[in-house]
Amino acid sequence: MNAGLALLAFAYVLSQFFRAFLAVLSPFLQSDLGATPQDLAFASGLWFIAFAALQPPIGWALDTHGPRRTAAGLMLLGAGGGSAVFALASSPLHISVAMTLIGVGCAPVLMASYYIFALDHPTDRFAFLAALMVGIGTLGNLVASYPMTLAAETIGWRAAMWALCAASSATALGILVLVRDPVKGPQTEVGSFAAVLRIRALWFIFPLMLVSYAEVGALRGLWIGPYLAEVFAAPPRVIGQASLAMGLAMVVGPMAYSAADRIIPSRKWIIFGGSALLLISTLALIGAPDRSILYVAAIMCLIGFFGSTYPAIMAHGRSFLPPHLVGRGVTMLNLCSIGGVGIAQFATGRIYSGVDPAAGAVAPYWMILIFFAALLTLGLAVYLFSRDAPT
Numbered sequence: 001m002n003a004g005l006a007l008l009a010f011a012y013v014l015s016q017f018f019r020a021f022l023a024v025l026s027p028f029l030q031s032d033l034g035a036t037p038q039d040l041a042f043a044s045g046l047w048f049i050a051f052a053a054l055q056p057p058i059g060w061a062l063d064t065h066g067p068r069r070t071a072a073g074l075m076l077l078g079a080g081g082g083s084a085v086f087a088l089a090s091s092p093l094h095i096s097v098a099m100t101l102i103g104v105g106c107a108p109v110l111m112a113s114y115y116i117f118a119l120d121h122p123t124d125r126f127a128f129l130a131a132l133m134v135g136i137g138t139l140g141n142l143v144a145s146y147p148m149t150l151a152a153e154t155i156g157w158r159a160a161m162w163a164l165c166a167a168s169s170a171t172a173l174g175i176l177v178l179v180r181d182p183v184k185g186p187q188t189e190v191g192s193f194a195a196v197l198r199i200r201a202l203w204f205i206f207p208l209m210l211v212s213y214a215e216v217g218a219l220r221g222l223w224i225g226p227y228l229a230e231v232f233a234a235p236p237r238v239i240g241q242a243s244l245a246m247g248l249a250m251v252v253g254p255m256a257y258s259a260a261d262r263i264i265p266s267r268k269w270i271i272f273g274g275s276a277l278l279l280i281s282t283l284a285l286i287g288a289p290d291r292s293i294l295y296v297a298a299i300m301c302l303i304g305f306f307g308s309t310y311p312a313i314m315a316h317g318r319s320f321l322p323p324h325l326v327g328r329g330v331t332m333l334n335l336c337s338i339g340g341v342g343i344a345q346f347a348t349g350r351i352y353s354g355v356d357p358a359a360g361a362v363a364p365y366w367m368i369l370i371f372f373a374a375l376l377t378l379g380l381a382v383y384l385f386s387r388d389a390p391t
Helices: 002-019 022-033 037-053 054-065 069-088 091-106 109-120 122-136 139-143 144-152 156-180 193-197 206-232 234-261 266-286 293-306 309-316 323-354 363-383
Strands: none
Touching: 002 069, 002 109, 002 122, 002 139, 022 037, 022 091, 022 109, 022 144, 022 156, 022 234, 022 266, 022 293, 037 069, 037 091, 037 206, 037 309, 037 323, 054 069, 054 109, 054 122, 069 091, 069 109, 069 156, 091 234, 109 122, 109 309, 109 323, 122 266, 139 144, 139 234, 139 323, 144 156, 144 206, 144 234, 144 293, 193 323, 206 234, 206 266, 206 309, 206 323, 206 363, 234 266, 266 293, 266 309, 266 363, 309 323, 323 363
């Protein structure tokens, strides 16, 4: 991995961090700013919606201007600027504005890497490289768990956000200097998003892409913290440790799917089998949502592991994209994935607030899990009709 790709990998570590750190900051933001779980669900949803909304213009920018300027410019303004706004926040509204900006800044990072992988590396290496980048990036989930809790307890969450502002800005400038755009051959066809949508094979992949990461992203990025705090009265350090364990499972998961990709000659059934196990894990938690904190944490780890299908589904979709549609195609797939999480954050926030408090502390989380199980069942039903792609 050259210096430019290494910086993009670090930028993706930051991206994964930013989508997950609100879960462990929830006790601090509630006491300092009066931010409720619903406020944080809304702010987290804005991160994902901003991230998703930027995917179409990013796809155009990758095909037109290349990954170097696209990733560097947005990360400097969005992630750097948004972290500064977060550090200065005095109300939940400011947190929402900051998360929107940070979502814009993180939006191009992974797609810039995938664009380089698709055009500068052999097609049969895309699944491995995609999983490797996700595996490295998911280390951000680990930093966003127990280490972030310790930082908030020791130097304070505002100081931690200023440090993230500096790290994001420096990374963006490094990308501008060190990333090299792929050398594209002569283009005989002009790409468009309409052309991507005309690829019939993708129609049966989009729905699973929409729902598969939604559960993992929402639980790890937001709900694991309030769940453990409200149902089991878990202190911040225990929440951080449980989040760390789930984050570790999400680091191992993509590499396990990558290993299966090299052994099993069917990408479709690898993805279907893993997603079915994700559904079974969710049903196990629905069946005993307040059994014990250890049980819930263990099932969360299984959800994180089996739900790490993102790079495998991305590779499945990539196999149907011609070279002139790579930028727009991978960002369209990413739009489904991240957009699904954003929609889920808003929806689960409504579910949480809509449950009668008299039903008990576990009731809103039980309803949230049922919501995710229903979505995943629908996504799997459509995916059954997808065309297979040899590994």
